[in-house]
Amino acid sequence: xxxxxxxxxxxxxxxxxxxxxxxxxxxxxxxxxxxxxxxxxxxxxxxxxxxxxxxxxxxxxxxxxxxxxxxxxxxxxxxxxxxxxxxxxxxxxxxxxxxxxxxxxxxxxxxxxxxxxxxxxxxxxxxxxxxxxxxxxxxxxxxxxxxxxxxxxxxxxxxxxxxxxxxxxxxxxxxxxxxxxxxxxxxxxxxxxxxxxxxxxxxxxxxxxxxxxxxxxxxxxxxxxxxxxxxxxxxxxxxxxxxxxxxxxxxxxxxxxxxxxxxxxxxxxxxxxxxxxxxxxxxxxxxx
Numbered sequence: 001x002x003x004x005x006x007x008x009x010x011x012x013x014x015x016x017x018x019x020x021x022x023x024x025x026x027x028x029x030x031x032x033x034x035x036x037x038x039x040x041x042x043x044x045x046x047x048x049x050x051x052x053x054x055x056x057x058x059x060x061x062x063x064x065x066x067x068x069x070x071x072x073x074x075x076x077x078x079x080x081x082x083x084x085x086x087x088x089x090x091x092x093x094x095x096x097x098x099x100x101x102x103x104x105x106x107x108x109x110x111x112x113x114x115x116x117x118x119x120x121x122x123x124x125x126x127x128x129x130x131x132x133x134x135x136x137x138x139x140x141x142x143x144x145x146x147x148x149x150x151x152x153x154x155x156x157x158x159x160x161x162x163x164x165x166x167x168x169x170x171x172x173x174x175x176x177x178x179x180x181x182x183x184x185x186x187x188x189x190x191x192x193x194x195x196x197x198x199x200x201x202x203x204x205x206x207x208x209x210x211x212x213x214x215x216x217x218x219x220x221x222x223x224x225x226x227x228x229x230x231x232x233x234x235x236x237x238x239x240x241x242x243x244x245x246x247x248x249x250x251x252x253x254x255x256x257x258x259x260x261x262x263x264x265x266x267x268x269x270x271x272x273x274x275x276x277x278x279x280x281x282x283x284x285x286x287x288x
Contacts, residue, residue, distance in 0.1 A: 080137065088136045099128065129180055135220050142223045143190055145230045149197040156193035159185050160202060167205060179214035200232035204239050211246065218250040233267065240264045241273045244280070254284055 102125045109118035135141035163185035166178040186202045186209070193199075203224045210221035225243035229235050244260035247253045257280070264277035 080139075084137070088140060091136070092140065095133065099125070102128070126177075129184075130176065132215070134217060138219065138223055141220065142227065143194060143199075143203075145227060147194050147199055147227075147231055149199050149231055150195045151197060153193050153196045153198075156189050156196035156198055159189040159193075160196075160198045163189070163202075163205065167209065176214045179209050179212060183209050183215075200228050200235050201237070203231060204228040204235070204237040207239065207242065211242070218246050222246040222251065229267075238268075238270070238273060240268060241276060244277070248280065248284070258284060 102121055106118055106121040106125070109115075109121060163182040166185070167182035169175070169178045183206065186206050189196065189202050190199060190206075196202075207221045207224035207228065209215060210217040210224060215221075222243045225239040225246070228237055228239035240260055241264050244257050244264065247260060248257035261277040261281050264273050265281075268274060268277075
């Protein structure tokens, strides 16, 4: 039964682009009860090679153009060579195409009652989703810092709650599968409902997922922790201190860690977090 549930979710994700498609800045609001319109900034000029005249498939948004995303903390992502840009975009599209093809093949075998081959496709799709899939470029992965949690959208809430029923559950391979299932649902929520009042919470849980032993993608984790408090400066989550720890411990970016520890002292009210920030600042300043 568990194996069937895993494959069902992964097949759905393959059809929506959930694992691969990230939310561009302020796409049209989806779901909810006809929330009031918002002023959406005019798009930047289309980057070379992008076919933005072609609309995305239903439920599948194209990755944002390079430069649209803001670096955690307010500045833009560090300027990078464009040498790998097209290659990374091709990898993202190849992932989508492969997953969609498997889904369509599975549907064909189900329709023709070829159970043996349908099972084979299920196994291949599950194995595909278990592969480590890195972001490579955060400017093609992390949603904009300018998103705002404006609306209570029931469909977004359902995705969020469903993700939490999987996150952190199980042991061994079950734990890894459940963390990936939670990731798929949370990314789908950000893609389809980028103005939900749950986006800050979703970002925090994505940070926790990417930091976990199932992923160990620390740069990505720090970026999502930062989106958590950028989208909601009064978040109850300990996103600032967790981002600071990653920058200090895993990324060795001590300047960024110091910046975030100072933010903990300024914005947080939890005494334990403030004491930790003061201690880490004292120790890092002593080594400089």
